[in-house]
Amino acid sequence: MTERLVEVGRGISLAYEEFGTGDPLVLVAGLGQQLHSWPTAFCERLAERGYRVIRFDNRDEGRSTHMRYRPPGIGAIMRRRWPPEQYDLGDMAADTVGLFDALGLADAHIVGVSMGGMIAQTVAALHPDRVRTLTSIMSNTGARRAGRPALSTWLLMAGRPGRTREEVQDRAVRVFRHIGSHGFPFEEAEVRALAGLDWDRDPSPAGTARQLAAIFRSGDRTRQLASVTAPTLVIHGDRDRMVHPTGGAATVKAIRGARLETIPGMGHDLPKGAWPRLLDLIDSHARQRSADARN
Structure with missing residues (x-):
């Protein structure tokens, strides 16, 4: 595993890492999340199942290209x-x-989580020949009445970003205690470690605000998703306070032939206790497509 930087066009460079060899499987991170939000051990376990696993920083996060314009405030976004x-x-x-x-x-x-699910859906809709299978996790369609955060989550997210490494770690613990998987043990040390790594790689919060604006600017993508032809798996937890489970249901309704798998106790994170189910679901979905292609 070695981090690299590659130009992807239009003046954008993305930082990425790879694990294993085999069928390519690309993991797309969520809002304000860096490539390591897909845990290394999780990626290694996918690689052990025969995949070339690729995780990367979206634009405006981590070591990928950051835009230079001032991000809109929440009032302007609304x-x-x-x-x-x-x-x-x-x-x-x-x-x-x-x-x-x-x-x-x-x-x-392609497998995306939260905003990464929205990006993965958009890739499948606009570039259908590039997607073998789509797996959308804890995401939504952008429809106004589906997959909205709880009011308590909005209030928490509106708080001031941390200004030091320790403040960023403390805030991450507060946020993930709230939106995380209440049906699984909370791993505070892991949350603090990942938040510290976020700070070390990219301490600026401006990119997250620009990504949030990108979500809102894209609006309701339901009509666009009707053009998705890739076999689609939608995974959602029943305890998600960031993207209500109605977001997963709306995604299944929007994409022809999509199926929904609900993980009891899972919120808006990837708890280790849910890894066996998540790995099996992602793997079996990809393998089924490969089997169908051979037949």
Whole structure:
């Protein structure tokens, strides 16, 4: 595993890492999350099942390209007032396809979590020939009445970002105690370690605000998702306070032939206790497509 930086077009470079060899499987991170939000051990276990696993920093996070314009505030986002440079999920999907190109991938299995699920859905909708299978985890369609955060989550997220490494770690613990998987043990040491790594790689919160604006600018993608042809698996926890489980149901309804798997006790994170189920679901979904292609 060695971190690399590659140009993906339009002035964007993405930092990425690879594990294993075999069928390519690309993992897309969520809002404000860096590549290591897909835990190393999780990636290694996927690689052991015969995949070339690729995780990366989306634009505006980690060591990938950061935009230089001032991000809109939450008030401007709610009023849909964007800087002229503001990108959307289509631009982030184009970054992902550019990563495919840079790595020589004609197509790949794509798995996205939260905002990463939105990006993965958009790749599948706009670039259907590049996606073998789509797995969308704890995500939504952008529809106004589906997959919305709880009011308590909005209030928590509106708090001031941490200004030091320790403050960032403390805030991450508060956030994930709230939105995390209440049906599984809370791993505070792991949350603190990942938040500290976030700070070490990229201490600026501006990129997260620009990514949030990209989600809102993209609006309701339900009609767009009707064009997805890749076999689609939707995974959601029943304890998600960040993206209500109705977001998963709306995704299944929007994508023809999609199926929903609900994980009891899972919230808006990837708890170790849910890894066996998650790994089996992702693996079996990808293998079924490969078996269908051979027949």
